[in-house]
Amino acid sequence: MNKTIFLALIAFSFFISTSHAQEVSEETGSLNSGTISSQFDYxxxxxxxxxxxxxxxxxxxxxxxxNVLDSLSVFEKDLQAVQQTVKDQQEKINQLESQVAGTQSELEEALEARDSFFFLGIPIHKNLYNTIMWTIVAGLLGAFLFFLYQFSRSHKVIKQARKNLEETVEEFEQHRKNTLDRERKLKRELVDALNGKSS
Incomplete structure (x- = not known):
């Protein structure tokens, strides 16, 4: 685009100078000045x-x-200067494109480094790390809730077992008392019976 603008400016300035010189030469006319066209007319x-x-x-x-050869020589020099300018600008464009490509690569590396880190020598992306961490947290929370449920259930079972044991102990104590009472009663009866026989 710069090349096109530059060539357009040169052509425009050449056209202006040609038309101006033509006007001057039409009035005076000469082979020593003016444009090539005005010199041919003269x-x-x-x-x-x-x-x-x-x-x-x-x-x-x-x-x-x-005069024609001189004009061609001037145009050739101008053209060479334009070509050199275009070449220089193309080199600058290539350098800038190379710098942009390098900067883009560095930016991508920086973004990748920002979004990842090394864990146990393995590069891990932060999103993957977050997923793994939340999965572990959810697993530990699930295990905690499961063991809490099991503990609560076991506590209820133990409480029921203690209650049953206490009831069994009470029944056993009651049965023992009843048995002791029966033994005493039997011993009395036996003693009474033995006393009745001896008298």
Missing amino acids: LNKISNNFQEYKVVKKTNLDKIKS
């Missing part, structure tokens, strides 16, 4: 006519040839 004007031909002086023809 040459045509000052040349003699012979039948349907124009007779041009050799000196005038040599002069206009020299």
Whole structure:
């Protein structure tokens, strides 16, 4: 795009200078100044006519040839300068593109480094790490709730077993008392029976 603008500016300035020189040469006319076109017009004007031909002086023809070659030389130099400028700008563009590519690569590496880290020598992305950590936390919470449930259930079972044991102990004590009472009663009866026989 810079090349196009630069060439357009050169063409525009050349056109302005040509039209301005043409206006000047049309008034005065000369082979020593003005544009090539105005010089050819002037040459045509000052040349003699012979039948349907124009007779041009050799000196005038040599002069206009020299002027054309000089103009071509100037244009070639301008063109070389433009080409060199375009070449320099293309090199700068290539350097900038290379720098942009390097910067983009560094940015991607920085983003990757920001979003990941090494865990036990293994590179892990932060999202994966968060997923693993939350999975472990959820697993530990599930295990805690399971053991809490098991503990509560075991506590109820133990409480019921203690209650049953206490009831069994009470029944056993009651049964023992009843048995002791029966033994005493039997011993009394036995003692009474033995006393009754001896008397």
